[in-house]
Amino acid sequence: MKIQITAGGIYDGEGKEVPIGTTFDVKDEPQAWKGRYGVVSEGGDGKTPVINPDNATGFAVAETSPGWFVINKDGQAVTKKLRQSDLEGFDGLSDEDKAAFADLHK
Template sequence: MSKQVTLENLLPGGFGLPTGQVIPGRGSIVVEPEIWEASKDHPVVAAQVKAGAIIVDGKGRKQPEASDVRDENGDTPEMAEMRKRFDASFAALTTELQAEKSKVGDLEARLAVGQSEQDGPKAPANQAGCGYAIAERGPGWFSITFDGKEVTKGLRKDAVERFEKLSDADKKAFVQANKAEA
């Protein structure tokens, strides 16, 4: 009794031998030596063996081509290089984004205290021409000004007499509640 021959098909689809046997796609079969002898010289079978698509008894396996070599991420060398470039540009953009977010945070903080980007820090309230101040509009009538501009409607003395003792947040709330009519 002679040794059987193992045929392995590396192609995705089945491969039929001229003798009727089919090697399943990416699979293998074991055939008698006579069947292999009758099939091996067929031009299509010989071409597939030569191309490395059909492996006979484990002989003739092709070494993986450079394009088939993959790293731990499953990337080809070209893809790995692209990944490195992407990671570098992503890191740079992330850094830039963080810087911009910081600027936004600073601007939001300034807006919360009523400053614009060009204003810079405000002088303490109640200094001449800076911050909130109480202005007399006429006998018994007062208003609150901010940097010299009237920001509230006319108020009686009892409504404004404790204004200067309020916190900045309370002053803003008071002004909002008593806005000047446009």
């Protein structure tokens, strides 16, 4: 199975945070990471992974501390800290609207 990291808070064996967008091949879903990754493919012979085109911009919402979130662009925070209620519907925005939203909340 292949997973893709979609939020911060996952660290490698050396204590460095794994960049958002990194993919891993895993045997089973890592339940401790629930909510911070997406399944790209279930694994299988001859299957081509399909990545959600809504995430193609590199924008992702990441929790920085309990109840506080930022918007990351290509793994780097591009907004101030926001509450979850401020971010409702963000994932459904167009690429241009995501960029505009991020600009408004610098």
